[in-house]
Amino acid sequence: MTNQPPLRHPCPPGACDxxxxxxxxxxxxxxxxxxxxREEEKRLVERLENLKDLDDLxxxxxxxxxxxxxxVHIAPGYNEVRTMRGIVIELEALPGLCRKTRQAIPAAIRRGLERNPQVAYRLLDAHDLLGGA
Structure with a gap:
């Protein structure tokens, strides 16, 4: 008798791909x-919103x-980065990844960058956008 870990409940029909x-x-x-x-997703989103530094990210x-x-790919956008919206956060396509989760993870990272702008500055500096300023 093996204990199966709990799996995510199915999405309503037609609501997700x-x-x-x-x-x-x-x-x-x-x-x-x-x-x-869903419970683990809530914990993940909370953890992503409370980023400490770039190494934590x-x-x-x-x-x-x-x-x-x-x-998860995080990089500065092609144009100027004036707000956190200028940072591109993409998830690679993965079967089984719910549509809401594909939206929640980048949104949580963006909120974490807004709460701690030093992480965003270090991210930009890692891509040499600040030029050592």
Whole structure:
């Protein structure tokens, strides 16, 4: 008798294009994204909103990929970066990743950058946009 970890509940029909059903029929390796339940998603969003520094952000990016297979790319936009909206936050396409989660993770990171602008400045400096100023 094995204990299965709780899986994310299905989205209402027609409300999401996550492909949860195909993952349930496939191999167990692809199902790790389904371990992100709504409660765990709330904890993740709270953690992303309370970023401490740039290293913390990179650590969270690594943990998201390691535990759930979610790749998050964060970089300055192509034009000027005047607000946090100028920072591009993208999630790679991943089967099983709910539409709401695909929107919630970048929004939480953006809120975390707004709460702690030093992280955003370090991010911009890491991409050499401040030119060592």
């Amino acid at each position: 996550c492909g949860r059903e195909q993952l349930l029929d496939g191999p167990a390796e692809g199902r790790r994204i389904l371990l992100l339940t 990179h650590h969270l990016q690594g943990r998201l990929y390691q535990n759930l297979g979610i790749r």
